[in-house]
Amino acid sequence: MRKNYYIFNPDTRTYERVYPNLAQRFLTALRRALLFIIFGAGSFLVFHIFVDKPSVEQLENENSQILAQYEILSKRLDNAMLVLQDIQQRDDNLYRVMLDAEPISADVRNAGYGGTNRYDELLKMDNSELLVETTQKIDLLEKQLYMQIKSFDEIVALDKDSKTRLRHTPAIQPIANRDLKRTASGYGYRIDPVYNVRTFHKGMDFSCDKKTPIYATADGVVESAKWMSGYGYTVIIDHGYGYKTLYAHLLDKKFLVKKGQKVVRGEQIALSGNSGKSTGPHLHYEVIVKGNHVNPINYYFMDLDADGYDQMLQMAENHGKIYD
Ligand SMILES: [Zn+2]
Numbered sequence: 001m002r003k004n005y006y007i008f009n010p011d012t013r014t015y016e017r018v019y020p021n022l023a024q025r026f027l028t029a030l031r032r033a034l035l036f037i038i039f040g041a042g043s044f045l046v047f048h049i050f051v052d053k054p055s056v057e058q059l060e061n062e063n064s065q066i067l068a069q070y071e072i073l074s075k076r077l078d079n080a081m082l083v084l085q086d087i088q089q090r091d092d093n094l095y096r097v098m099l100d101a102e103p104i105s106a107d108v109r110n111a112g113y114g115g116t117n118r119y120d121e122l123l124k125m126d127n128s129e130l131l132v133e134t135t136q137k138i139d140l141l142e143k144q145l146y147m148q149i150k151s152f153d154e155i156v157a158l159d160k161d162s163k164t165r166l167r168h169t170p171a172i173q174p175i176a177n178r179d180l181k182r183t184a185s186g187y188g189y190r191i192d193p194v195y196n197v198r199t200f201h202k203g204m205d206f207s208c209d210k211k212t213p214i215y216a217t218a219d220g221v222v223e224s225a226k227w228m229s230g231y232g233y234t235v236i237i238d239h240g241y242g243y244k245t246l247y248a249h250l251l252d253k254k255f256l257v258k259k260g261q262k263v264v265r266g267e268q269i270a271l272s273g274n275s276g277k278s279t280g281p282h283l284h285y286e287v288i289v290k291g292n293h294v295n296p297i298n299y300y301f302m303d304l305d306a307d308g309y310d311q312m313l314q315m316a317e318n319h320g321k322i323y324d
Pocket of ligand 1: 203204283
C-alpha cells in the first residue's frame with residue numbers, strides 16, 4: 001500500500017500532504033524492485049543449494065527409463081521360464097521315465113501362492129500392472145525352481161537305488177555261451193516230454209553237458225538249495241525287489257552254495273545235471289517276479305546284444321528239444 005507523507009507547516013499550523021516528485025517515486029520503486037530481486041534470488045539459491053529437487057521433466061525421463069528396464073526384465077524372466085520348462089520336460093520325459101518314477105503333476109509344479117492380497121502394495125502404484133506381473137513371474141520362477149531342485153534330489157536318490165536294483169535284477173544267462181549246446185527250450189505252452197500232454201513250461205531249458213558251471217544271474221541270497229519234487233536238485237535265489245530265480249535238475253548234491261548265503265551275479269552256484277523229472281542233462285531256469293513266473297528271455301539284457309537276443313529267441317521257440 002502506498003504511504004502518504006505529511007509535513008507540518010508552522011505558518012498555517014496544519015499538516016500538509018506532500019507529494020513525492022518523479023525522482024523520489026522512481027527511487028522507491030527501484031528500492032522495492034531490488035528488494036524483490038534479492039529476496040527472490042536468495043530464495044532460489046537456498047532452494048537450489050539445500051533442496052535441489054529434480055525437475056518434473058527429469059523425473060518423467062527417469063520413470064520412462066525404469067519402465068523400459070522393467071519391460072526388459074519381464075521379457076528376460078519369460079526366457080528364464082522357457083529354459084526352466086525345458087528342464088522340467090526333460091525331468092518328466094527322460095530322467096523320470098528312465099528311473100521308472102511318476103512325472104510331477106502340473107498341479108504340484110504350478111501351485112500358486114494363494115491369497116489375493118499378496119500384491120496389494122504394488123497395486124497402489126502407477127504402472128501397477130507391469131510391477132505385479134513382473135513380481136508374479138519372479139515368484140513363480142522361484143517356486144518352480146525350488147520344486148525342480150527337489151525333483152532332482154529325488155532323482156539322484158532313485159538313481160543310486162536303481163544301481164542297487166540293477167545289480168539285483170536277473171540280467172545274464174545262467175550258463176556261459178560257450179557251454180551252451182545247440183538247443184534250448186523256451187517259456188510257454190508245449191508238449192510235456194514225460195507225460196506227453198500240453199502243459200505250461202514255466203522256465204527256459206539250456207541244453208548242456210553234465211557238470212557245466214551254473215551261475216547266479218543277479219546278486220541275492222540263497223533261499224534254498226535242496227531236492228524238490230519234479231525239479232530234482234534245485235537252487236532258488238531271492239534277489240530282493242520282488243525277484244527270484246530258480247535253477248533245477250542240478251548235479252546230485254553238488255551244490256556250491258547253501259541256504260542263507262549271499263551270492264553275486266556271475267558267481268558259480270552249482271553244476272548242471274539230470275536230476276528230477278528230466279530227459280537229459282540240462283538246466284531248467286526260471287525267473288519269478290513278485291510271485292509270478294515270467295519269460296527269462298527278457299532277463300539276459302546284460303550279455304545279449306540284438307543278434308544274440310534273436311538267436312536266443314529262435315533257440316527258445318518250441319522247435320527246440322524239450323527236457324523239462
Ligand atoms: Zn525246463
